[in-house]
Amino acid sequence: xxxxxxxxxxxxxxxxxxxxxxxxxxxxxxxxxxxxxxxxxxxxxxxxxxxxxxxxxxxxxxxxxxxxxxxxxxxxxxxxxxxxxxxxxxxxxxxxxxxxxxxxxxxxxxxxxxxxxxxxxxxxxxxxxxxxxxxxxxxxxxxxxxxxxxxxxxxxxxxxxxxxxxxxxxxxxxxxxxxxxxxxxxxxxxxxxxxxxxxxxxxxxxxxxxxxxxxxxxxxxxxxxxxxxxxxxxxxxxxxxxxxxxxxxxxxxxxxxxxxxxxxxxxxxxxxxx
Numbered sequence: 001x002x003x004x005x006x007x008x009x010x011x012x013x014x015x016x017x018x019x020x021x022x023x024x025x026x027x028x029x030x031x032x033x034x035x036x037x038x039x040x041x042x043x044x045x046x047x048x049x050x051x052x053x054x055x056x057x058x059x060x061x062x063x064x065x066x067x068x069x070x071x072x073x074x075x076x077x078x079x080x081x082x083x084x085x086x087x088x089x090x091x092x093x094x095x096x097x098x099x100x101x102x103x104x105x106x107x108x109x110x111x112x113x114x115x116x117x118x119x120x121x122x123x124x125x126x127x128x129x130x131x132x133x134x135x136x137x138x139x140x141x142x143x144x145x146x147x148x149x150x151x152x153x154x155x156x157x158x159x160x161x162x163x164x165x166x167x168x169x170x171x172x173x174x175x176x177x178x179x180x181x182x183x184x185x186x187x188x189x190x191x192x193x194x195x196x197x198x199x200x201x202x203x204x205x206x207x208x209x210x211x212x213x214x215x216x217x218x219x220x221x222x223x224x225x226x227x228x229x230x231x232x233x234x235x236x237x238x239x240x241x242x243x244x245x246x247x248x249x250x251x252x253x254x255x256x257x258x259x260x261x262x263x264x265x266x267x268x269x270x271x272x273x274x
Contacts, residue, residue, distance in 0.1 A: 011039040011062055011163065011195065015071035017220070018057055030220035031057045035071070037214065037223060042193040046206035046213045048253060050260050054221025055199040059165045062197060063088055075163065084112050087156030091168040093148045095140040095155075102127065102136040105154045112159065126154040129188060146177035150184070157188070163195045171201065182208055183236050190234050203253045207231075208240050215253060218260050227253070 016035040019028045032054040039045050047055045060066045061073050064080035073080055080086070087108075095104050102123050109119040127133045130150040140148055149169060156164060170178045182205060189196055200206050206213045213227045230245045240246050 010041050010076065011037070011197070012074040013037045013058075013061070013071065016058075016061060016068045016073060017070040018054070018061065018066065018068055019220075032061075032068075033220035033222050035221065035223055039195055039197065042195065044189060044196045044198065044209060044211045046198045046200060046210035047216060048200060048203060048206045048213060048257065049216030049221065049224075050218045050257060051201070052219050053216045054219065055216060056167050057221070058216075059088075059167055059197060059199060062086070062163070063165055084108065084159035085162050087159065087161035087164045089149075089152050089156045089164065089166040089169045091171050093140070093152045093172075095148060095151055097140050099139075100136065101132060101138050101140075101143070101151050104140070104151055105158050107155060108159045122158045122160075126157050129157070129191075130154045130184065144177070145173040146181060149173060149181060153185070153188070157192075160192075161194065163197070166196065166198045168199055168201065170205070178205075185209065186234065186236055203250050203257065204241065207246055207250050207253070208235065213249070213253065215256060224256070 013035050016032055017030070018032045019030045021028050035054075035058065037058075047058065049055060057066065061068055062075060062080055063086050064075075064082050076085065096107065099107070105123045105126060106119050109122055114122070123136075124133070127136055130153055132147065132150055132154065135143065135147065140151070143151065152169070170181050173181065186209065196209075198206070198209060207229055210229055213229060214223055215225045215227070216222065217224045227249060229249065231240055231243065
């Protein structure tokens with residue numbers, strides 16, 4: 001089990017800005033500007049906003065994969081860096097195709113030099129947690145999209161990170177499987193807690209899952225508002241979408257995002273439509 005004597009995880013960003021330079025051009029792209037954000041221990045936070053507003057960049061800053069040009073990022077009181085305390089779940093699964101399900105889940109433990117007994121115990125535990133024990137010896141090509149995402153989730157959890165960063169993890173699976181994976185994620189999180197930062201384009205998904213929804217504005221990304229989600233937990237025990245609190249928050253968030261998109265002719269939406 002997770003070491004409960006360890007200090008609680010928390011994320012703090014102050015005045016964070018990030019600019020990238022496009023390959024083959026001198027034109028800089030301002031991804032984020034002046035972002036301030038606090039994420040409390042054991043809190044589930046969803047990030048929503050128009051395409052291209054810097055949500056993924058924000059996750060990568062929290063993981064130490066990129067560094068800010070200005071401002072500070074603190075994770076557990078220190079400078080963030082990739083490692084076993086932070087798990088990352090990608091949209092595209094990123095499984096090793098020639099490795100079995102068990103070997104994929106074991107990969108971060110092998111990288112960290114975990115003892116074989118600990119590695120095997122963790123792999124067994126998290127495959128059971130995501131309901132894939134019977135598929136330990138299968139290969140990714142033999143799995144459905146939803147099963148692949150479960151493997152990716154088990155792999156991220158295997159090192160028992162105190163922070164889990166999820167970048168549109170359910171966007172590439174069908175609608176029915178997506179709802180089942182939302183329930184699965186809630187079940188796992190309610191059991192083990194920790195910080196989750198979840199990027200999604202689905203307002204419904206953001207409200208369904210999170211304690212707080214952070215609304216970001218168009219590029220350069222900045223935080224426009226944060227919303228506490230007034231829905232009791234556990235949320236798998238009732239029809240969340242039928243509650244008026246869900247409808248009200250979902251309607252407000254979608255109205256604000258829609259206004260940002262339709263009022264910006266340079267947005268990714270209009271470029272994709274041309």
